[in-house]
Amino acid sequence: MARVPDIRFSSVAPWGPWEAGRTWRPGRHATARGAAARRGTTLVEVIAAVTVASAILGSGALLLVQILRIEAGEREEAHRFTAVGRLSARLRQDVAQATQMVLRRAGAESSTAPRGRGVPLLTLMLPAPEQVDYIVRPDVLYRLARPASGLRRERYRLPAGWKCTLHIEEERAGRWLVMCLQAPPTSGEGWQYCIEASVGQHVAQAEGEARP
Incomplete structure (x- = not known):
C-alpha cells in the first residue's frame, strides 16, 4: 500500500483524480464556506x-x-513576506510535489538559479537563512531546494491577480503548514487551493518586509 503523506490537499472546485497516483486526505478548507472565510x-x-x-x-x-x-x-x-524553514527532508519532498502541482494548475512562471545568483536578498534578513525552505510574497513563491550539488533557488511568479499565502496554524491536533493560492475574483473561478502539511514543533516561521 502506498504511503499517505502527512498532507491535506483541497480546493473549492475539485480537479478530479489526483495525479501520479498519490492519495491526498481531504482538507478542512474543501468547502465554499471555508474558502470564503479564508479569502476575506x-x-x-x-x-x-x-x-x-x-x-x-x-x-x-x-x-x-x-x-x-x-x-x-x-x-x-x-512588500510583505513570510518564510518557513527547518522542514524534514521527507516533508520537503512531499510539500514540493504538492506545491508544484498547484502552481502548474495556476499557470505560474518558474525559473531556477544556483546559490549566489538570484537567491532572494530577503533571506539574509532571516535568523538562519540556510534553513529556509519557502519564502512567499503575495505574487511570488520561492522554494530553496537542496540538491547534492548545493542550494538552488526556484522562483514561481503567479499570474496577474493571483495571491499566495503561507503560515503555520496551531491546532489541538498539532501544527500545520498552510499554503494557499487564490484565483483573482475577475477570473470567475473563485477557486482557492490549499496545501496543509503536518509539521512538528521544530518548524519555524518568520515574517518581515522587504523594500525594493
Missing part, C-alpha cells in the same frame, strides 16, 4: 460597498478616500 473581502466587494455608502451620503469624497486607502494597503502588502 475582495477589492471589488469593498468598492461596491463604499459606492453604495457614498450614494446614500451624497458624497463622492468618501469613495475616493477609501479607494486610495485600498491601493496604499495593497502596495504595502506587496
